[in-house]
Amino acid sequence: MALPLKSVDPSNCGPAWAIGKQFALVFCLAIAQPSLAQEGQGDATPPKVSIAAAYTQEITDEAVFIGRAEAIDKVDIVARVNGFLDSQDVEDGALVQKDDLLFTIEPDLYEATLEARKADLDRAEANLELARVDLARKEELYKRDATPESERDIARANELVAEAEVKAAKAAIQQAELDLSYTRIQAPFAGRIGRVTTSVGDVVGPNNPALVNLVSEAPIYVNFSLNEKQFTSILETFNENAASLSESEQSPNVHVTLPNGTDLDETGKIVFVDNRIDPLTGAITMRAEFDNTKRLILDGAFLSVHIEALEPTLQVLIPQAALQRDQRGEFVLVVNDKQMVEQRYITTGDTVGTAIIVLDGLREGESIIVEGLQRVRPGVAVDAVVASEQPGE
Numbered sequence: 001m002a003l004p005l006k007s008v009d010p011s012n013c014g015p016a017w018a019i020g021k022q023f024a025l026v027f028c029l030a031i032a033q034p035s036l037a038q039e040g041q042g043d044a045t046p047p048k049v050s051i052a053a054a055y056t057q058e059i060t061d062e063a064v065f066i067g068r069a070e071a072i073d074k075v076d077i078v079a080r081v082n083g084f085l086d087s088q089d090v091e092d093g094a095l096v097q098k099d100d101l102l103f104t105i106e107p108d109l110y111e112a113t114l115e116a117r118k119a120d121l122d123r124a125e126a127n128l129e130l131a132r133v134d135l136a137r138k139e140e141l142y143k144r145d146a147t148p149e150s151e152r153d154i155a156r157a158n159e160l161v162a163e164a165e166v167k168a169a170k171a172a173i174q175q176a177e178l179d180l181s182y183t184r185i186q187a188p189f190a191g192r193i194g195r196v197t198t199s200v201g202d203v204v205g206p207n208n209p210a211l212v213n214l215v216s217e218a219p220i221y222v223n224f225s226l227n228e229k230q231f232t233s234i235l236e237t238f239n240e241n242a243a244s245l246s247e248s249e250q251s252p253n254v255h256v257t258l259p260n261g262t263d264l265d266e267t268g269k270i271v272f273v274d275n276r277i278d279p280l281t282g283a284i285t286m287r288a289e290f291d292n293t294k295r296l297i298l299d300g301a302f303l304s305v306h307i308e309a310l311e312p313t314l315q316v317l318i319p320q321a322a323l324q325r326d327q328r329g330e331f332v333l334v335v336n337d338k339q340m341v342e343q344r345y346i347t348t349g350d351t352v353g354t355a356i357i358v359l360d361g362l363r364e365g366e367s368i369i370v371e372g373l374q375r376v377r378p379g380v381a382v383d384a385v386v387a388s389e390q391p392g393e
Contacts, residue, residue: 046380049372050387051335052319054362059315059352063234067224067256067288067305069297073189073216079105080182082205085198092195096187096214103211105183105204114176121169128162135159191216215299218292222256222268224305225283234307242284246270254288257304258296266290317355322368323348332362333369333376335384341369343378 079085083105090102138155141147187193194213198204204211226234235241240248246269254268268288277284288305290297297303322332334342346361362368369376370387 046339046383047372047375048383048385049335049369049376051367051384052322052370052387054316054318054358054364054366054368056314056316056364057352059313059317059357063226063230063307065224065226065230065305065307067222067303069299069301069303070221070223070287071191071215071217071299072219072221072289073191074213074299075188076210076213077102077185077193078206078210079103079185079204079208080206081105081110081179082203083109083183085200085202085204085211086183088196088200090193090196093192095190095192097190098187100187101184102187102193103185105185107180107183110176110180110183114173114180117169117172117176121166121173124162124165124169128159128166131155131159131162185211187214189214189216217295217297217299219289220292220297220299221271222254222288222290222297222303222305223285224288225278225281225285227283228277231284242273242275245273253308255306255308256290256297257306259301259303264290264296266293315349316358316362316364317352318358318362318368319370320351320354320356322370322373323356324373333373333378334362335367335369335382339381339384341376341378341380341382 085103086106087104088102089104090096090100096102135152135155135158138147138152142149142152191214194215196212197209198211231242234252235245238245238248238252240251245251251270254270255266256264256268258264268290270286271289272285272287274285318332324331324333329345330348331343331345334344336342344361347359349357349359351357367384369382369384372382376382
């Protein structure tokens with residue numbers, strides 16, 4: 001026969017209940033102990049990281065400056081005589097050669113003026129001949145005492161006036177011929193023209209805006225400035241002075257990076273060094289010349305200018321992915337021969353692609369962590385595996 005169950009108040013159980021409660025706690029801890037042990041075993045497993053070795057490579061040191069392209073020749077084409085524009089003989093943006101015809105101003109007026117000046121010369125020469133005949137007659141009469149000296153002097157003066165009129169007429173012809181030649185506007189040098197700003201039939205002249213601009217594109221200059229310290233370092237490196245740097249056979253190679261980030265596949269040569277440091281900027285201006293055969297450098301473009309050293313030097317490099325920074329400076333995490341992590345502060349130089357030069361703090365062959373940096377800290381052991389792509393290979 002089953003006895004009915006009654007609810008039991010724990011407070012009425014006395015010491016027996018307390019003992020049971022302690023037993024239940026111990027029992028729960030015993031059950032949980034395997035899980036805690038397993039978790040402890042998981043923490044003891046060294047984290048996996050990828051490492052790469054610091055490597056050496058021959059690097060040609062270079063200094064980088066901001067430069068600006070400047071055409072060797074550029075000019076605004078302005079009409080030198082007044083008149084109606086008769087023809088436009090070149091298209092906008094066309095390449096032209098020296099003496100190519102660009103525009104024609106209506107020549108009729110200037111042709112007529114030239115003919116008039118020639119007629120003035122004929123008249124002046126006739127007057128000169130008449131004056132010479134009169135002078136000769138007066139000279140003969142003066143010798144015979146048939147005419148006063150004053151008459152002879154007047155005849156001589158008339159001859160001089162006639163000679164001056166002939167010279168003036170010849171000069172007027174030269175001016176008329178020059179004005180007529182100005183009706184044909186030709187390219188003063190080879191280059192490329194810009195946008196034509198006038199139309200056929202417009203009145204043009206010296207006081208009107210330029211018809212078009214002409215710029216020579218190849219070769220081309222690139223101007224850049226160096227501060228005093230940089231300039232002195234370059235002179236010391238190449239064992240030259242300011243006057244001889246542009247003429248020396250050891251003149252440094254100059255390269256440029258185009259505005260889109262592409263390196264121009266041409267080497268420039270320094271052709272000019274200014275003779276003074278600008279007192280306002282503390283910089284000196286230099287100029288390099290490029291052949292610009294592909295015409296990728298445009299007049300007025302801003303470029304990055306690189307000046308190379310003569311001889312490459314051996315440098316230690318590491319991937320940029322391994323570099324970290326804190327308040328003290330730049331550092332990397334090094335894995336030593338005991339598979340322990342060390343924090344190493346380094347001094348870096350320029351970047352080379354995806355790598356960076358290490359000036360101090362690392363030796364060739366030392367292993368640095370490139371992946372898994374967030375899972376480790378200095379002083380812990382790691383499971384290091386070599387990265388799939390090693391730099392410098």
